[in-house]
Amino acid sequence: MTAPTPRRAVLVAALAVATAATAASVPGGGARAAGHPTPRAGGRPVDNRFWYAHRHWAAGTHHGTTAVDGARPGLRMTSAVGRTEYADPHTGRRATWEYATWTSPVHLSAVPATEAIASWNADTPAGTWIRIELRGTYTDATTTPWYTMARWASGETDIRRTSVDGQTDGRSTVWTDTLAVDAPAAAGGLRIAAWQLRLTLHRRPGATAGPTVWLAGAMASAVPDRFTVPASTPSGTARELAVPRYSQEVHAGRYPEYDNGGEAWCSPTSSQMVVEFWGGRAGADALAWVDRGYSDPQVCHAARSTYDAAYKGCGNWPFNAAYAATYRGLAGVVTRLGSLTDLETLIAAGIPVITSQSFRQEELTGAGYGTAGHLMTVVGFTAAGDVIANDPNSPDNPSVRRVYRRREWENIWLRTKRAGTGGKTASGSGGVCYLYAPARPAPAQIAALRSVGVL
The missing domain is CATH 2.60.120 (Jelly Rolls)
Structure with missing residues (x-):
């Protein structure tokens, strides 16, 4: 139904250059670093x-x-x-x-x-x-x-x-x-x-x-441990990007050698949606191995192309970003964002965002399921600020589009701790997301990526 329980805690991905002095070669692990720097203070974690x-x-x-x-x-x-x-x-x-x-x-x-x-x-x-x-x-x-x-x-x-x-x-x-x-x-x-x-x-x-x-x-x-996050203020601007909709559930039972089949393919399915939004499409040669009777063979291809042989799954985050970048002119990274305001900034610039979240069924109205870790694609916001998401954990492609309540969605995405089943404390992603955009972005896209701390 959704991705398997993550074996990692919470993930991360990308930083800015230091001076030539700090670039000095350092011997193997445990050695004292030459010219050891003092970390700069900063507002974002x-x-x-x-x-x-x-x-x-x-x-x-x-x-x-x-x-x-x-x-x-x-x-x-x-x-x-x-x-x-x-x-x-x-x-x-x-x-x-x-x-x-x-x-x-x-x-x-x-x-x-x-x-x-x-x-x-x-x-x-x-x-x-x-x-x-x-x-x-x-x-x-x-x-x-x-x-x-x-x-x-x-x-x-x-x-x-x-x-x-x-x-x-x-x-x-x-x-x-x-x-x-x-x-x-x-x-x-x-x-x-x-x-x-x-x-x-x-x-x-x-x-x-x-x-x-x-x-x-x-x-x-260094996102601080938190069960809840402060509520953000909606921008008041409605926008929805025309991102293709693919269900992982239609692939249930297909190619179980790749993470037990489609029920666990939330990550590659989300990746494929955004790849195709930017015009990427696998050619006939790349899809020739897929059974001709299967719908959306490109989703099967995405699962195979993101599979991590050690993790035994398709949910390795950097592997998904690297897969997206195999398509001409597309770049992909894994990072963390700090608020739904950041997401609204990216959507306004025409950039959909793949996000990671975990929740009990009652914590996200309308989802109809709970998950220890799941990827979906944010494609827009309503005028009231609610989140429009392409949720691959849907029975078919037309039902992939969902509207989730802003406050519920914001909390399940940005928190690092949550109450799991049986009263146990479980982890949350702390705002992890995949960002796929043109390798040569337009000025408005550059401004948005810079605003959220990626460039």
Whole structure:
């Protein structure tokens, strides 16, 4: 019916560059960081930083990589700096790969963070894949190890895309797609003050071409624990975007090898709605594997293309954003927003937003179900400020459009704690969302993304 109970706490994704002094190389995990920075104060509990422009890719440390310009700047391999053997834990296949690396400058977070999530957009032709790593600098000036946040390819012929769960240094741990401080509730406790990424681009030995990375970054956040959030004031402006409507439920029982079939496909179904809103559509070749008797084969394709072999599900948030960005001219990131006012700003600029929420059935009037974690797409607001959502947990495509009460919806999305079944305390997403927009957004879209803290 809805997505399985999340194995991660709450996720994050993208921040802004630091000075050359803080970009100095730091030895392995636990070493004292050179020029350890003091975190800046900031109003939002979220800090986003993404590299995507030619000048961004030209910065950092290159080993066999280079920044390329053009309509969509990116990072590419120029030469291999070494070879490595990778034994895929999900297929048992071993293969040797050439690789090159790019290490970002150290980014000083505006928020001493309890969590961080990486996002990336890349092209990985057959015979290529990428590894995304993140290293944090704690507020006590020591560093984490280089944590693998993903081994990723858009296809499945070379490796299975996968998270690497359970990596830890005893003070922070990777949970699927989230790096989380282990004891975030401690007052004045350890936080992540700064971080950097390392991208390793792989190709088959002797090949002349490799992957291209168009965007990479992370979101760091420290959203306070809360069961309720203050009510926002509606803008009073009604607007609804013409986002396609797809039901996950019509796919129930289809392709159970991908997260037990359509009943768990809220995330890829939502992703597909927004991909098609921006004009993305899978070609006949990409859909040829889908049973011809199945409706909306592109939703099946989205589920397969977002499947995380370690998580054994299609709900890995950065994998969904990376899938969206495989469509020409589209970019995708995972972040957190702070209010329904932020959502209204994006809708006014023509940008639909995929949001994550959890709730008991009685907490969201008209939903007709409860969930430990569910994705839906906000497509507009009524004049009264109520939320118009394309909710994939619907029996068919026409019934996907829902109108939910503003105050109820706002609370189930933005809270971090909730009363679960049997009186137990459960987690909430704290405003997590996917943002998919043109890689070259219009001025009004740039203004909106900047207003909500993404640019």
